[in-house]
Amino acid sequence: MRVLVQRVSRAEVRIRESSGITRLAGRIANGFVLLVGFTHDDDVSRLEWMADKVAGLRLFADDEEKMNRSLGEVGGAVLVVSQFTLYGDARKGRRPSFIEAARPEVAIPLYDRFLAILRGHGIPVESGEFGAMMEVDLVNDGPVTLWLEQ
DSSP, rough: OOOEEEOOOOEEEEEEOTTTTTEEEEESSSEEEEEEEOTTOOOHHHHHHHHHHHHHOOOEEETEEETEOOHHHHOOOOEEEEGGGGGGSSSSSOOBBOOOBBOHHHHHHHHHHHHHHHHTTTTOOOETTSSSSSEEEEEEEEEEEEEEEO
């Protein structure tokens, strides 16, 4: 499981329909955008570890401007976007290989479970739609960006 965490002051994801019209799927103010990818051997224990890690990350400033506060302490939310391309391998050739990315029949239940585990931490969670063509707008605050892998 790979997660790219971006601390944001605001973010939203829209789904691009085949008609060309876009619709809002999720929107947050202060919090994290999580770009999430799954691989073949991911399981619930990895999802739980990652959700615990995200919930506990202290990436928000305290009164001394040090990164000492978590999502819960600042009333933050998460916007979770599935992104199989996190498992893209472009070391050879010009076109990335995605063989390390979990197939949808494996990844969709993992994605849904990850959202549920995050919500279980009391974190407000918004999300995109697995497999949809999405447009993500965000304001990276800092910028602060972390790569998490489990």
